[in-house]
Amino acid sequence: MKISEQDKTALFLGIDGGGSGCRVRLCDGAGNVIGQGEAGAANTLLGLAKVFDEIQAATSQALAQAGLPADTIAQLHAGAGLAGLSLARERDSLATYPHPFATFRAEADAYAACLGAHGGDDGGIVVVGTGSCGLALVGGEVHTVSGWGFALSDQGSGAALGRTALRQALTEHDGIVGSTPLGRWIMAHFQNLPEAIFLWAESASPGDYATFAPWVFAAADDNEGSAMALLGRTAADIARLVEALIAKGAPGVALVGGLSKPILPWLPDQIRPMLVAARHDPLHGAIMLARSELVEP
Amino acid sequence: MKISEQDKTALFLGIDGGGSGCRVRLCDGAGNVIGQGEAGAANTLLGLAKVFDEIQAATSQALAQAGLPADTIAQLHAGAGLAGLSLARERDSLATYPHPFATFRAEADAYAACLGAHGGDDGGIVVVGTGSCGLALVGGEVHTVSGWGFALSDQGSGAALGRTALRQALTEHDGIVGSTPLGRWIMAHFQNLPEAIFLWAESASPGDYATFAPWVFAAADDNEGSAMALLGRTAADIARLVEALIAKGAPGVALVGGLSKPILPWLPDQIRPMLVAARHDPLHGAIMLARSELVEP
Missing domain, CATH: 3.30.420.40 (ATPase, nucleotide binding domain)
Known part of the structure; x- marks a missing residue:
């Protein structure tokens, strides 16, 4: 019809x-x-x-x-x-x-x-939200990068960022690396008990992990080195997705999703010319x- | 009694x-x-x-x-x-x-x-198997590091190594980084379909992930750079656990578990004096x- x-x-x-x-x-x-x-x-x-x-x-x-x-x-x-x-x-x-x-x-x-x-014109997007993925429409063809789930993909996402922060907090708590304000903040949330994080993780969804992403942004706003390093890695992961879509022929890439705005200042300079507004x-x-x-x- | x-x-x-x-x-x-x-x-x-x-x-x-x-x-x-x-x-x-x-x-x-x-004497161990963890007995006190599960801990384990190799393979398949023999080998195992890995991961246990660890060792034996880099990172993670136990007072640390022998040649030199045989x-x-x-x- x-x-x-x-x-x-x-x-x-x-x-x-x-x-x-x-x-x-x-x-x-x-x-x-x-x-x-x-x-x-x-x-x-x-x-x-x-x-x-x-x-x-x-x-x-x-x-x-x-x-x-x-x-x-x-x-x-x-x-x-x-x-x-x-x-x-x-x-x-x-x-x-x-x-x-x-x-x-x-x-x-x-x-x-x-x-x-x-x-509807040619172009790419990178979704930066709870998960992440990239997609480009180029000459009627669809190209995708990443987005194969929290366990093995979705680099640069809020869930992956939260998970890295929790891992880091546990590593600090065990004395494997030096402690940081962000790590102590996260451990305090779990009553300073690694077991409490373990039990939480048994049933945590990607969305649950992503709830810790704003903690990292807040700590980085306070110029905390470890949080700034985490955001730098997240931004580098997103940059790689943008570059991959450009390499597949996208004339420009728009960032969309809940983290697309807060992550902007952390992106490496070389990808800025590749970005366009949605x-x-x-x-x-x-x-x-x-x-x-x-x-x- | x-x-x-x-x-x-x-x-x-x-x-x-x-x-x-x-x-x-x-x-x-x-x-x-x-x-x-x-x-x-x-x-x-x-x-x-x-x-x-x-x-x-x-x-x-x-x-x-x-x-x-x-x-x-x-x-x-x-x-x-x-x-x-x-x-x-x-x-x-x-x-x-x-x-x-x-x-x-x-x-x-x-x-x-x-x-x-x-x-029964003072000393530490790092278990390097499907999972990983460190434990030391020092003057009647028990100290533990890592071992808080596959999702957020167990760095240096076979499961973590397998997961990193799978992630890397997906990243290569998507064209985000250049492809390697190990990555192509893993993707071929999944019919070159990212979706097949995704579906596998939905129900994969740490033990399932660990089945890919020997693939990395085999590729590294062939002098494949990407596999050697993965083992270098695994070995560095194990070294940090050893160092943490020494810092907690263990006079020496024994490596135990299925990966403890194959990972030996990859360990950084500075931790060798800290190692003892079980x-x-x-x-x-x-x-x-x-x-x-x-x-x-």
Whole structure:
């Protein structure tokens, strides 16, 4: 079912689902924002039932804001950028999952973010949030770097930064290296008991690790050497992702995600000429996805 | 129930329970080895029911070898070094768990290994196996370093080495750094699919990660620079644990565990004077524990 660009009666929903939350934006056919909503984490690795529960909750808010009845959901043309969809296994599950919309196109969150950041033109993004990953659209081709999960990838992310800070704190506590204010601050949070960190880590999610990233930024603001060194390494990791995307042909790279602003001052000078500002946010990219499914080019 | 050193009728069982297996040694009152046995992993984090199942299986073998009926288990004076017992939570669970022996004293595996390595005298050990940790007995005091689990500690271990090699392989595959023979070898094992590593990592144990450690040693034997660099970092991590134990007063440190021999040539020269050979193995230390529970000093 394709419609023309001129059909102004269509309703479009953009969905941005990540590991810490889900946001939606509802637009009319002319592109006016008529509602928005927010709900819980919607990474597909958390299970599609949860993902669609959160999407539904956020969409209900957006429809209510727009003054539309809840069952209008069945008329929406939805586009989604969802964390987890870089995995074929997750895309396969989603393909057969019953969605509540008129049409639905979902891609990895980084893909939608890249569409938005460059308005569909060639370019790259590096997502620096709880996780990290890089993606570039170059001449119709998609290139990805990193983003293979907290255990083995996601370098430069908030979760990886938090984990490094916790490791460092334990190493200091054991007397393996000299102690620092940041390390003592973290250990005090765990009652100065390594066992307390161990027990916490048994069930800690990447999001839990990422809660310690602001501690590192705060300590670095106090000119603490160890925290500044940690941020320097995080920034170097991000720089390598940017450089890899430029090497794959991206004319410029936008940093997006919660840590993209605070990490800026720490980035090495040589990558600054490679950085561009995002033209639009990931929800804009998600709405572009929704329209691409529907509108004749 | 204490007996004299002269009671030669007593039977002593030493137990060494780790993340990859459980070994026992049965000795008569004169210290002669009369049986031994082996069974599956007996880290207390795997659950005490499993731990005692494995201990029981290994003990049955040892009793059979000694020509003793299976119900002799109730007469054994057992001492155990068990992985996981550095955690107070695990020690508390064990304290109320019904054991099948006449007497039973359990300590962390590193503690029993240190008793064995120095025959009860002052000294330290660094366990370099699937996990890592350091422990020193100095003037009756116990000092520990590292060993707070794979997520945040255990630097220099086989699991940490395997994880670093996998991370490196992914980074090379994505074009973030140049590729190496080791990285290509690892990626080929995963069908050159980052997603395959991601899915593997979702359920990989430290022991699974450690299976890649021998790959790094093999590549380093071929003079591969990246593998040699990984081993240099692993060796430096181990050296820091050795130095920390010396700083805590250990007169010498013995390396024990599966990687302690292969990593030797990679250790920095300055720690060699701090190293001593273990006098006895961890099972000997476990039998010392068993006797300490029973024999009047």
